[in-house]
Amino acid sequence: MKLYLSVAKELQTLYGFGTSACWWAQACEDEKTQNEIAELLYGSSGLGLNIYRYNIGGGYDEDNNRVANPWRRTESFLVYDRESEASFWDFGRDKNAVEMMKKCLALGNIDTLILFCNSPHYSQTSTGQASGSLLYHTCNIPKMNYKKFVSYVLDVTQHFLDGGLPVKYVSPINEPQWKWGGSYVWQEGCHYETEELIEVLHLFAEEIIRRKMPVKLYAPESGEMLGITKEYLEAMLKDEAIMSVCDIFAYHSYHADDRVEDRYTFKKEFVEAHPELRFDMSEWCELPNKSHTKNFKGALITARIIGQDLAYGGATSWTSWVAANNLYINEKDGFDYSDAMLSATEHFEKWTVNERYYAMAHFSRFIPVGSKVLDFGFRPTNENNEFNVFAFKTPAGETVLVAVNEGPQRKLSLDGDFKTMRVIASSQRKKLAEKYSGGFTPDLNVAANSITTIILK
Numbered sequence: 001m002k003l004y005l006s007v008a009k010e011l012q013t014l015y016g017f018g019t020s021a022c023w024w025a026q027a028c029e030d031e032k033t034q035n036e037i038a039e040l041l042y043g044s045s046g047l048g049l050n051i052y053r054y055n056i057g058g059g060y061d062e063d064n065n066r067v068a069n070p071w072r073r074t075e076s077f078l079v080y081d082r083e084s085e086a087s088f089w090d091f092g093r094d095k096n097a098v099e100m101m102k103k104c105l106a107l108g109n110i111d112t113l114i115l116f117c118n119s120p121h122y123s124q125t126s127t128g129q130a131s132g133s134l135l136y137h138t139c140n141i142p143k144m145n146y147k148k149f150v151s152y153v154l155d156v157t158q159h160f161l162d163g164g165l166p167v168k169y170v171s172p173i174n175e176p177q178w179k180w181g182g183s184y185v186w187q188e189g190c191h192y193e194t195e196e197l198i199e200v201l202h203l204f205a206e207e208i209i210r211r212k213m214p215v216k217l218y219a220p221e222s223g224e225m226l227g228i229t230k231e232y233l234e235a236m237l238k239d240e241a242i243m244s245v246c247d248i249f250a251y252h253s254y255h256a257d258d259r260v261e262d263r264y265t266f267k268k269e270f271v272e273a274h275p276e277l278r279f280d281m282s283e284w285c286e287l288p289n290k291s292h293t294k295n296f297k298g299a300l301i302t303a304r305i306i307g308q309d310l311a312y313g314g315a316t317s318w319t320s321w322v323a324a325n326n327l328y329i330n331e332k333d334g335f336d337y338s339d340a341m342l343s344a345t346e347h348f349e350k351w352t353v354n355e356r357y358y359a360m361a362h363f364s365r366f367i368p369v370g371s372k373v374l375d376f377g378f379r380p381t382n383e384n385n386e387f388n389v390f391a392f393k394t395p396a397g398e399t400v401l402v403a404v405n406e407g408p409q410r411k412l413s414l415d416g417d418f419k420t421m422r423v424i425a426s427s428q429r430k431k432l433a434e435k436y437s438g439g440f441t442p443d444l445n446v447a448a449n450s451i452t453t454i455i456l457k
C-alpha cells in the first residue's frame with residue numbers, strides 16, 4: 001500500500017482517549033492495587049488517558065432489587081428511607097470508586113472528567129429500582145420526578161466541584177433507545193422516548209444555567225451511530241436551552257464492528273452537516289464479544305474500531321466502555337471473555353492485563369491531545385476491511401501512523417520529507433516492541449495479525 005502523506009489533508013482535532021470507572025472501581029479496595037491500576041490507565045508510564053467517566057449510581061433497595069451481580073449495581077450518595085420517605089446525603093458511600101477517581105486525577109493527565117448516569121436514583125423511579133421499567137421500552141421515571149433527578153445529579157456534581165474535583169461534563173442519560181427493564185435485568189438502565197429525553201435534558205440545562213455551574217451537558221450517549229440517533233440530534237438542536245450548555249454530541253459506536261461504511265454515513269450526515277458541534281465516541285466494547293482476553297484478535301478488532309471511529313466517523317475523542325470487568329469464564333474452553341482492558345476477580349484478589357489494553361496503547365501513548373486526524377485518501381469497505389492504516393499529525397509536528405493488520409504480512413510504502421522513524425509493534429507474542437529506530441526508510445513490512453505504530457519526524 002502506498003501512503004501519500006505529503007498531500008494528506010488535516011481533519012478534526014482530537015481531544016483524547018479515555019475509559020469508564022463503571023463498575024469495577026467500586027470493587028477495587030486494596031490501595032496497592034488501586035495505585036497500580038491508576039498508573040496503568042492514567043499514568044504517563046501507562047496509557048496516559050485523559051478522559052475519565054465516573055458513574056453517579058442510581059443506588060438500590062435491598063428489598064426491591066433485581067440486579068443480582070454486585071458489579072452491576074452501584075451505591076448512591078443519597079440514602080432513602082422507604083418507610084418515612086425521607087432522604088439524606090452520605091458522601092462516605094461509593095468510597096472505593098471515589099478514591100480511584102482521585103488517584104487517577106492526581107497523576108496529572110486527566111483534563112476531562114465526566115459524571116454519567118445509567119438511571120435516576122431508584123427512589124425517583126416508577127419501579128423503585130434503577131434497572132428499568134417492568135415493561136420494555138418504557139421510561140422508568142415519572143414526569144413529576146424529573147426535577148428531583150436533576151437536583152440529585154447536580155447536587156452530587158456540586159459536591160465534587162466544592163471538593164476540588166474538575167468536573168467538566170454531566171451526562172444524565174445513557175443509551176436511551178434500548179429496552180431496559182422488563183422481565184430480565186442485568187444492570188442499571190432507563191429508556192427514554194425522544195420527547196422524554198429532550199424534556200429531561202432541557203430541565204438539566206435550565207438548572208445548570210440557573211445555578212451558574214461551570215459544567216456542560218454531555219449528551220445523549222446514543223447507543224449506536226445510526227438508527228434513531230439522528231432524531232435525537234435534530235430534537236436537541238431545536239432546544240435553545242440544551243444547546244446553550246451542550247456543544248458535544250456524545251454517541252456509542254456499538255453494533256457496527258464490521259460496517260465501516262456506517263462510519264462514512266455518520267460522518268456525512270452528522271459531523272460534516274454540523275461543524276459547530278464536537279462528536280465524541282464515548283463508549284465501545286466488542287459486542288457480542290467473540291474474543292477471549294488472551295486472544296490478540298480482540299486487540300486487533302479494538303484497534304480497528306478506534307482508528308475507524310476517528311478517521312472515518314469523525315470522532316473527536318474515543319473512550320472505551322470499561323477499564324476492568326469481572327471474569328467471564330466460558331465453561332466450554334475455560335477462557336475469560338471479559339470485554340474490558342483488565343479482568344479481575346470479585347474483589348481484585350487477582351487481576352490481569354488483557355490483550356485489548358495494547359490496542360489502546362498504540363493510540364493513546366503516541367497521539368496526544370491536540371493531534372489532527374489526517375486523510376490520505378484510503379477508504380476500506382465492509383468487504384475489504386482486513387488492513388487499515390490511520391494517520392495523525394501531533395502538535396509537535398510528528399506524523400504518527402497506526403497500521404492494523406488482521407491478515408497476512410503487508411508492505412507499506414511511505415512518501416514525505418521525513419528524517420527519522422520509529423516502529424513499535426504488538427502481536428500475540430510481543431507487546432509494544434520497538435522494531436526500528438533510526439533514519440527514515442520509505443518501505444517497511446507490517447507483520448501478519450499485528451498492530452504497528454510508526455512515528456515519523
